Amino acid sequence: MSENILSTNKISKKFGNFQAVSDLDLELCRGEIYGLIGKNGAGKTTLLKMISGLSNPSGGSLRLLGETTESGFQKARAKTGCMIESPGFLPYLSANDNLEYYRLQRGIKDKSRVQKALKFVGLSGTGTKKFKNFSLGMKQRLGLALAVLDDPELLILDEPINGLDPMGIAEFREMILSLNHEKGTTVLISSHILGELSQIATTFGFMNDGKLIEHISAADLKEKCKMNLKLTVDNTERAAKILEQNLSCNEFQIENEREIHLDAFLDTPEIVVKELVENDVMVSGVERTGLNLEEYFINLVGGMQHV
């Protein structure tokens, strides 16, 4: 079993009368890429802020890299890289000078770390260009460069691809995957761009109204969302027998009296229909169904009105 790197126990945050995060339990294992999904105001950023020490929880507890005390959290956070909300840097300094400032601040002895981090995110050629003159994509990259400056064990990224163009998004994805695969960095990432998260995350956590409503592995989610053939027939028992005997197919589930979900013959539904009709099963509907991550999330939080 892989080591638990982060866990929250009934962590909560209240702003006045507004409960931003409510009794939330989250577990993150070493090596995972954990995709945190939720609509605006679901409490994702507040949760990430509490984990990274920017906000004090109103209740509950936290275990970060095995540490549970305030002084322990400080040690653990030194091994954590963060990019929460928009990247904030000193506008009058260049990318190099900004990172050098944080290198000095964190007491990182190896001066080459700055150049390595800039090279990793593709900003090594920005020279003396000041941060205030950077594009949004460059700012996001510098945010990631700071997050990886000291080879973190855990990377916390809050909406890191907001505002990036498709090329930038693809490059960002590659960077995160390379950190995870090559250095074993555990990643906790929140995003609205669910298609992107679905390409990198190994585990998903769905948040709604400050609560974690589902925690699911990518494999289980894939299983739940996979495409299938929905057959509407007059006799499901007979249809099932024909599928087994005539088409040697066991990959189906009888959903109700009139509906069978078939995981095979997705590209050749006519073969199934022909076989059923020829054997006196009336087929009144054939439909390819399945969910993508977005649809799954929408179903989970209760429909489009929530998105």
Next chain:
Amino acid sequence: MFNLIKADLYKSFHRAYLYVIIICLAGLAVLVNVIVAQSDCSVEKALQLILELLVYPLFLICLFSDMTTAEENKEHSLKNTIAAGISRTKVYFAKQISTLVIGLITGIITIGVYMASDFLLMHSDGSFSQTFSDLMPYLGTAFLCYIAACFLSTALAFIVKKNALFSISYFGILVFPVLLFRLLNYANPIFLKFEELTLFMQTNSIITTAPEQLINIVWVAAIHLVVFCFGGLLIFHRQEVN
């Protein structure tokens, strides 16, 4: 803590802002001496002129807090420091010390230029050592008042995110109580005592205070310092960093 201060000095000396302030203040110092030199003034008399100007640095201190702290708050870069696991107490005191160090460097350069231009433009009447040693208790007392103001300014820089509001708050806390107590004095003369206890009035009164009574100002400044310092720390600890 040392790393944080080192980083703050790196940041401050990597921009034009600090150099512009130093050049402006040094230029003003020279200008004062150029004007004073027209009246056949001695080095020592010009040196005593410093006492007349002791209250003005109070208005400049927020520039240094802005440089080290307020700007980071405004640009949302403070979160990078806190999220790296550096304790808020360390960050708070490091910023306070960095502000003091930058203010001190600027002060030393300005006074240095003032004295150098003094000697270049005027003649000495031979009592320089005596005048300088007479001046020291006043400068020391004023310096403590500046430290108290610096703690107030940097504490506000942590708490108030908007730059304009930060400056207004600083000047408000520094000057508003004076005006308030002066007004309340019409209702009850006891408020005049309170007015005298404000940091602004204490700094203003240094010039008219006998050396042996400077200790009273030192005490008032020290109380202000402690209140501003720990008040700010308490609020910063509870604050959400964005």
